Amino acid sequence: MRYLCLLLVWSAYVRAQSPTLLSSAAAAEPALHLTLQEALERARANSGLTLSANYAAQIAHEDTVQAKAALLPTANWFNQFIYTQPNGTPSGVFVANDGPHVYNNQAIVHGDIFAPGKRADWHRAEAAEAVARAHVDVATRGLYATVVQNYYGLVAATRKSASARQSQTEAEQFLDVTQKLEAGGEVAHADVITAQILVEQRRRDTQDALLVIEKNRAGLAVLVFPEFRQNFSVEDDLGTVAVLPEFERIQTLASANNPDIRAAQAAVQEQQFEASSARAAQYPTLSFDYFFGIDANQYALYNRYHESNAGSVAQAQLTVPIWNWGATRSRVRQSELRLQQARTELSLTQRQLLANLNAFYQEAAAAGAQIASLQRSLQLSQQGLQLSVLRYEAGEVMVLEVKDAQTTLAQARSAYDDGLVRYRVALAALQTLTGVF
Numbered sequence: 001m002r003y004l005c006l007l008l009v010w011s012a013y014v015r016a017q018s019p020t021l022l023s024s025a026a027a028a029e030p031a032l033h034l035t036l037q038e039a040l041e042r043a044r045a046n047s048g049l050t051l052s053a054n055y056a057a058q059i060a061h062e063d064t065v066q067a068k069a070a071l072l073p074t075a076n077w078f079n080q081f082i083y084t085q086p087n088g089t090p091s092g093v094f095v096a097n098d099g100p101h102v103y104n105n106q107a108i109v110h111g112d113i114f115a116p117g118k119r120a121d122w123h124r125a126e127a128a129e130a131v132a133r134a135h136v137d138v139a140t141r142g143l144y145a146t147v148v149q150n151y152y153g154l155v156a157a158t159r160k161s162a163s164a165r166q167s168q169t170e171a172e173q174f175l176d177v178t179q180k181l182e183a184g185g186e187v188a189h190a191d192v193i194t195a196q197i198l199v200e201q202r203r204r205d206t207q208d209a210l211l212v213i214e215k216n217r218a219g220l221a222v223l224v225f226p227e228f229r230q231n232f233s234v235e236d237d238l239g240t241v242a243v244l245p246e247f248e249r250i251q252t253l254a255s256a257n258n259p260d261i262r263a264a265q266a267a268v269q270e271q272q273f274e275a276s277s278a279r280a281a282q283y284p285t286l287s288f289d290y291f292f293g294i295d296a297n298q299y300a301l302y303n304r305y306h307e308s309n310a311g312s313v314a315q316a317q318l319t320v321p322i323w324n325w326g327a328t329r330s331r332v333r334q335s336e337l338r339l340q341q342a343r344t345e346l347s348l349t350q351r352q353l354l355a356n357l358n359a360f361y362q363e364a365a366a367a368g369a370q371i372a373s374l375q376r377s378l379q380l381s382q383q384g385l386q387l388s389v390l391r392y393e394a395g396e397v398m399v400l401e402v403k404d405a406q407t408t409l410a411q412a413r414s415a416y417d418d419g420l421v422r423y424r425v426a427l428a429a430l431q432t433l434t435g436v437f
Contacts, residue, residue: 106293
């Protein structure tokens with residue numbers, strides 16, 4: 001009993017210390033600094049969607065290999081022993097047999113001379129593989145846009161946290177100014193209260209900004225790492241604004257390199273070959289077989305009369321379809337309907353591409369054009385706050401004007417960061433249609 005009590009006490013101690021040990025291990029883990037390119041590479045390696053799309057493409061490739069192999073001759077080695085109950089006759093009980101003991105040991109080669117359905121199935125499998133590979137590209141580009149959005153969301157959250165701390169510092173400095181002016185009898189205590197309220201608001205803003213950082217960090221970690229970790233940082237390259245190409249070049253890239261269009265076109269080809277395969281069931285098929293080996297009553301190259309048991313035989317089969325209660329006609333009609341559906345979806349995809357291309361380009365152009373304006377507003381807000389504080393110290397304005405100036409500056413900082421992120425996200429959305437430019 002004493003040992004049992006000691007064991008229970010030790011187990012409780014280990015459980016109590018395990019959170020501390022885990023947190024110490026997490027803290028000891030070195031921090032990782034990621035660039036956007038590194039985050040994209042990690043996301044491509046760990047994303048379930050892209051991995052699933054790649055597996056689907058590999059499976060489709062194996063379907064193509066199998067369909068192509070079905071067109072080629074096949075070789076098999078056939079081994080068989082047949083025992084028939086003897087009844088005193090050379091053939092035994094069953095007349096169809098050659099004797100009580102029959103040995104088959106033959107190499108069999110089979111091939112199709114005319115089988116249009118199998119050839120159509122091969123081309124259909126190739127088109128299905130093209131569809132799957134286009135879907136890989138679609139998944140990769142969608143992942144790119146998602147990673148860009150989460151990456152720059154974390155960058156913007158980090159910037160806003162720094163801006164919130166700066167706004168808090170400015171509010172605390174202004175509180176110090178009001179307290180000194182109140183001590184000199186220049187302002188009322190109400191101004192100090194207003195400044196204190198502003199400081200408390202800025203502190204709450206700082207706390208909220210830190211919370212937003214952790215949320216964005218967690219969202220990016222899910223995409224980038226195979227295990228959940230938050231001990232990493234990202235590079236802030238929002239200041240390097242990428243150039244938006246001309247719309248004509250964007251159109252050229254989209255028409256030549258859009259995976260949705262490729263997938264829809266390959267789907268049309270797949271349905272065309274499926275229709276050919278369905279129609280091929282109405283035609284005759286011609287095949288051949290070649291056998292070489294032994295089919296004898298004893299397992300030997302020569303019989304007891306020293307005659308050869310080994311030999312060869314060739315045969316050809318012509319299969320002509322005559323009647324199957326309209327099943328082939330129904331399959332042809334079904335494949336034609338699927339072909340019409342695929343063509344309709346291709347037309348819709350093309351129209352949707354043009355609409356998205358214009359919308360995404362306009363969004364990127366508008367976001368890019370507003371960056372300079374947002375930066376100018378930020379500079380003017382900084383100047384406005386400085387002037388408002390100086391005028392307040394000179395007794396020319398009331399405390400509410402300084403409060404409004406600080407609020408305007410905080411909003412201008414946030415708007416500028418949001419504008420930079422908006423432009424980067426708009427470019428990423430546009431690149432889902434065109435590829436990286």
